Amino acid sequence: MYETLPVATVRTQVTVPIRFPDGYGTTARVFSFNGLVDGREHLALGLGDWAGPPDRRAAGGPAPLVRPHSECMTGDVFGSQRCDCGPQLREAVERIAGVGGFLLYLRQEGRGIGLYAKLDAYALQDAGLDTYEANLALGHGEDERDYTAAAQMLAALGVERCALLTNNPDKVEQLSRLGVTLTERVPTGLYVSPANAGYLEAKANRAARKPDAPFACSRP
Ligand SMILES: Nc1nc2c(ncn2[C@@H]2O[C@H](COP(=O)(O)OP(=O)(O)OP(=O)(O)O)[C@@H](O)[C@H]2O)c(=O)[nH]1
Ligand SMILES: [Zn+2]
Numbered sequence: 001m002y003e004t005l006p007v008a009t010v011r012t013q014v015t016v017p018i019r020f021p022d023g024y025g026t027t028a029r030v031f032s033f034n035g036l037v038d039g040r041e042h043l044a045l046g047l048g049d050w051a052g053p054p055d056r057r058a059a060g061g062p063a064p065l066v067r068p069h070s071e072c073m074t075g076d077v078f079g080s081q082r083c084d085c086g087p088q089l090r091e092a093v094e095r096i097a098g099v100g101g102f103l104l105y106l107r108q109e110g111r112g113i114g115l116y117a118k119l120d121a122y123a124l125q126d127a128g129l130d131t132y133e134a135n136l137a138l139g140h141g142e143d144e145r146d147y148t149a150a151a152q153m154l155a156a157l158g159v160e161r162c163a164l165l166t167n168n169p170d171k172v173e174q175l176s177r178l179g180v181t182l183t184e185r186v187p188t189g190l191y192v193s194p195a196n197a198g199y200l201e202a203k204a205n206r207a208a209r210k211p212d213a214p215f216a217c218s219r220p
Helices: 073-077 085-099 115-126 131-137 148-156 169-177 197-205
Strands: 009-019 025-034 043-047 065-070 101-106 161-165 181-186
Touching (some): 025 085, 065 085, 085 161, 101 161, 115 131, 131 197, 161 169
Parallel strands (some): 065 161, 161 181
Antiparallel strands (some): 025 043, 043 101
């Protein structure tokens, strides 16, 4: 469990009241870290009964719900309808606050290629390429995300086992390989709109991305 991971530590934690435009509100404990392998400013939001008495973390206690959320400035901040990141972020905060756990806000804009490159990829998609072809045409991989820092963050937070809120098999596979014990995968919602239907269809047609593909989930 985590033996081979470089050690990261919690740098600062602060309490942040959260309120969404629709009125939903909660309180988050926001954590920053030292020692993350990629040097990026990833954040963890502790929500709901995220800490609990220490014995809740022991084997047999309820596992926290964790969503590794890849940054999407256009969707998360500006409400872009080209993807479904904004509604998924909103859903994750409320669901995790309800049961206790962490939202890992990972600075992996554009599936790891960065914001400007994602906008370049959007331009290519407007010219007819799908979301994966556009990345390749720009000389990038289809998905360049690496979840080592996410595993380091969970280790620093003392989370050895968790339920993972995602439809993405790669997150499950990578985090399992990195030493996180996943008790279950909890599917996140799909939010289809006229503007993102083609994007979601391209994802669904990728066999490796199919939400119902078998997962390498270790169940304690
Ligand atoms: N390169 C590129 N990145 C995109 C595009 N649309 C969304 N993204 C990025 O994709 C990431 C979100 O990935 P998704 O595959 O939608 O969802 P996921 O987070 O991997 O999987 P879930 O946990 O199931 O939601 C964010 O970093 C977005 O910025 C696109 O067309 N091109
Ligand atoms: Zn998005």
